[in-house]
Amino acid sequence: xxxxxxxxxxxxxxxxxxxxxxxxxxxxxxxxxxxxxxxxxxxxxxxxxxxxxxxxxxxxxxxxxxxxxxxxxxxxxxxxxxxxxxxxxxxxxxxxxxxxxxxxxxxxxxxxxxxxxxxxxxxxxxxxxxxxxxxxxxxxxxxxxxxxxxxxxxxxxxxxxxxxxxxxxxxxxxxxxxxxxxxxxxxxxxxxxxxxxxxxxxxxxxxxxxxxxxxxxxxxxxxxxxxxxxxxxxxxxxxxxxxxxxxxxxxxxxxxxxxxxxxxxxxxxxxxxxxxxxxxxxxxxxxxxxxxxxxxxxxxxxxxxx
Ligand SMILES: [Zn+2]
Numbered sequence: 129x130x131x132x133x134x135x136x137x138x139x140x141x142x143x144x145x146x147x148x149x150x151x152x153x154x155x156x157x158x159x160x161x162x163x164x165x166x167x168x169x170x171x172x173x174x175x176x177x178x179x180x181x182x183x184x185x186x187x188x189x190x191x192x193x194x195x196x197x198x199x200x201x202x203x204x205x206x207x208x209x210x211x212x213x214x215x216x217x218x219x220x221x222x223x224x225x226x227x228x229x230x231x232x233x234x235x236x237x238x239x240x241x242x243x244x245x246x247x248x249x250x251x252x253x254x255x256x257x258x259x260x261x262x263x264x265x266x267x268x269x270x271x272x273x274x275x276x277x278x279x280x281x282x283x284x285x286x287x288x289x290x291x292x293x294x295x296x297x298x299x300x301x302x303x304x305x306x307x308x309x310x311x312x313x314x315x316x317x318x319x320x321x322x323x324x325x326x327x328x329x330x331x332x333x334x335x336x337x338x339x340x341x342x343x344x345x346x347x348x349x350x351x352x353x354x355x356x357x358x359x360x361x362x363x364x365x366x367x368x369x370x371x372x373x374x375x376x377x378x379x380x381x382x383x384x385x386x387x388x389x390x391x392x393x394x395x396x397x398x399x400x401x402x403x404x405x406x407x408x409x410x411x412x413x414x415x416x417x418x419x420x421x422x423x424x425x426x427x428x429x430x431x432x433x434x
Contacts, residue, residue, distance in 0.1 A: 164205040166213075169352055171308035172285065175364060176209070178202040180230035181356040182364045184312040186305055187213045190283025191220040194242070195303045195312040195354075196231040203234025207241055220282050221246055223289055224270065225314025225356070226300045227254035227329070235268035242268075248291045249273035250299030250330070259328035274301075290346070295339040296323065298330025302343050311347055312354040316340065319358035319370055322411050325425040332434065333378045333426055340375040344368045359410070377408050378422070385426040395427050 166185075168174040176183040180198030183206055192214050197203045210219070222242040224232050232255055235245065247255070247270040255270070256263055272278070279288040286306040291299070296315045303312040315324065316339060325331045347353075353371060358364045384405060388398045402414040402423065414423045428434075 164202070164209060166209055169308070169310050169354075169365060171305075171310075172283075173305045173308040173310045175354050176206045177364060178205060180233065181225075181228070181315060182312075182354055184303065184305075184310070184354045185210060186282060186285055186287070186308075188283035188285055191285075192217055193221050193223070193282045193285075193287050193305075194219050194238070195223045196225055196314065196356075197222065197234030197238060198230060199233040200237050201234075203237035206234070207237060218243065220244065221280065221287065222268075223247065223287070223301070223303050224251055224255070225303060225312060225316075226297050227251045227258060228297070228315065228324075228326070229258075229264070231314060231356070232267070233264065236264075236266050239268045244272060245270045246272045246274070246278055246289060248289070248299040248301045249275060251297070251301070252299075254297065254299055254329055259326070259330075292339045292342045292346075293335050294330050294332050295336035296331055297326045300339070304347070309348070309350055310352045310354065311343070313343070313356060313371070315356040316343070317353060317355035317357075317371060317374060319355040319364065319366060319374065320362050320410055321357065321359035322414060323357075323374075323422055324420050325422050327419045327425050327428065331425060333382055333422065333429055334434070337375050337378050340371050340378075344371050377405070377411070380405055380407060381422045381426045382430065385423070385430045389430055395431050398427050399424055 164178045166174055166176050172188040173186050176185060178198060179202050181196050183198055184195035186193040187210060192210060219238060219242040221244045222238050224247040245268060252270040252273045277290045279286060285308060288304045288306055289301045291301050300314055300316050352365055355364045385398055399417055404413050415421050417424055
């Protein structure tokens, strides 16, 4: 990194820290100046937030692992902070939970930094050929892919990636730091907000419900989960209750649509009903019609009998 870039980041961090001291100051910051924030969770595992899907990290005496990469600017800030913690040891493994740009856009910053990049094979394929989009001009692609699971020791921690079926896309993995008992959910978890449902990339709401249940079943009551996204001002970590709450939301969307279909309404009529879902008012109204919205995908699933 050249010195001017280092200065820029230092200035950004200082400006961001100053802005946070003023009430509401953080909201006045442009996206590039958002504060970088490292939050320890347990046993050398923590999460990093700046802009994009939550990054998970592990820094212990024997190694460094990172889960997801946000965007290049944010990934660079994350790497700098991790280097401060690790003594500049680099990153043993970067894992991508799935292909979306707010989770993989920063991979390029890990070139020459991460010794290995790991993703589910379908996520890797979608990174190269994103359904309904095009890949970024420059990208650091996975160097290793897996079908059902992958695991490795990083220092005294065991990192385990597991694919449990189609959900938010057809390539979502849960990354578990087994000894810390912390699991990164990627976008399998949208906490208390409407999710993005990437139908073009193979999403299914029913499958998603199963994956959430199977994930809870595969962990225990003490597991702390890292969420890809959360509603405004809400925490990006939580317990099994949050996963089951989101599972209930997906079930409620499907049940609502089924009810409307049974009452004789057509797909267009149902898709137009975008008010808040009863029992889930805190999520707010559904977004504009789009094949990436839960309501629209629920209509497709229910009317196709999928
Ligand atoms: Zn996503």
